[in-house]
Amino acid sequence: MDDNLKREIILDNYQDPFHKGLVEEEGYCKVNTSSDSCIDNLDFIMKIENNIVKDIRFDGEACAISTSASSILIKKLIGKPVDEAKEILLNYQNMIGEEEYNEDLLGELNVYEDISKQPNRKNCALLPKVAIEKLLGGLGNDK
């Protein structure tokens, strides 16, 4: 992916993140996730119905990478069956960890393909993945 396009996608999702802001409705589970190496401290909520990811939202303070990754991941996962969502997360983790992955599954998430060159930022890129994975695995708290 072209560097300019990567920059635009990251800046766009950082400036105007998708589904930022939590809602007070029933049926959501919630987790908090934070980083030791960055300012990131984010809450995620998720609603799953009939094994489909119906909604994910997040809020909190985070750097450009965490915020944009949260936004792009949420766009990618809403409407997906839980198993497919888990597969996307696994491929995303593999990409960040420089392991084999299916880039066709990741779409805009491919903007982070070079993040492994910046070890400090790998945690930032993985932060939303860790939170969403917990929610998919039923490890979140009922709101």
Next chain:
Amino acid sequence: MINRLESKNLRLGKVKYFDVERNGVEVNDIDAYVFLYNINGHYVNIFNICEEEYPVFERVPYTNTTLGGEDFGTKLMQVAGDSTKSGPCYILEKETGKDIFDRHSVTMNTIQDYMFSSPKFFVDRYDILTKNVDNHTRRLNYYVLLKDEKDLANLEEYFASHEPQKVYKK
């Protein structure tokens, strides 16, 4: 999609070393510059967004008073980022992108052109120039390239010679 950057949110910054122990910013031997973009109160290096977001300081008037009663002096105030560990930091220059480019919004190409023709040392210029060697998309200045390579190596050596030190808030 963001195609143009709002120039009022674009700031020129100096790259310095922040020392937690001495609670201050050291003067580098090398004057290094960077373009930062303010998004929701955070400053990102627009040519290397994946880089760590370093603490950002701004020079503000400091109310020292002369015997004659006149205010003088400035001090550095942190405006963004985490300053709990020693390492590189950014100090915002007075000029915004609006002052530099005299227009409301600018493209990345305009900013690159400014960097290419500037006598200042920009930390990202070497990377941009070397990528252009592969792309052949923009003109190259080999003198600038060689000087930047040397300055960048010196700056990295300077930062590496300071052991990063994390201090946790109570």
